Amino acid sequence: MHPEIHFLPDDRKVTVRPGTTLLDAGRRARVQIRTRCGGKAACLMCKVRVPDQTGLAPMNKNEELKLGSQSTEGYRLACQARVTGPVSVHVPEDPLKAAVRAQLQKQKEDQEW
Numbered sequence: 001m002h003p004e005i006h007f008l009p010d011d012r013k014v015t016v017r018p019g020t021t022l023l024d025a026g027r028r029a030r031v032q033i034r035t036r037c038g039g040k041a042a043c044l045m046c047k048v049r050v051p052d053q054t055g056l057a058p059m060n061k062n063e064e065l066k067l068g069s070q071s072t073e074g075y076r077l078a079c080q081a082r083v084t085g086p087v088s089v090h091v092p093e094d095p096l097k098a099a100v101r102a103q104l105q106k107q108k109e110d111q112e113w
Contacts, residue, residue, distance in 0.1 A: 003055060006088040007031040022048060022056075022078035022089055033091055039079035041066055046078035048089050055087030 002015045005025045014029035023046055026033040037043040041062050050056060051074045063080040064071050078089075093101075 003083055003086045005029065005055075005083060005086070008088060008090050009093075010091070016083055018082075018084055019057075020083050022046075022050075022076065022081045022083065025083060026078060026089075026091065031091055032094060033078045034094060035079060037079075041077055041080050044077065047075055048078045048081075048091050049074050050076050050081070050087060050089055052088065055083060055085035057082040057084050 002017055004013055004015050005022070006013050007026060007029055010029075010031050012029040012031050014025055016025045016028065021039065023033055023035060023039055033048065034045040035043060036045050039046075044066060047067075047070070053074070053076070056076065059067075059071060059076070060080060063077050066077060067075055078091075
């Protein structure tokens with residue numbers, strides 16, 4: 001059976017084979033997860049929050065070392081976290097997208113005056 005991955009806040013779901021990384025699952029679901037290193041756990045940009053990690057393989061030493069104290073706070077590196085079962089993943093908003101969204105909201109508020 002292939003597990004279903006649920007990406008929030010986009011509310012997108014994708015079914016993948018066990019062993020697939022969250023980064024690859026995100027690409028299949030067309031969810032943008034930032035990365036610069038190509039999945040080598042070097043840039044730390046693909047950090048996601050996974051409150052219930054029962055659907056993921058345990059962290060490898062490299063991921064645990066890179067995340068430090070955040071490894072106990074529900075964070076994982078999407079390029080390293082491998083799927084073993086169904087899981088929900090909280091993807092942080094891209095900073096550029098957040099800035100554009102905030103600017104559009106400000107313009108909308110200004111127009112209402």
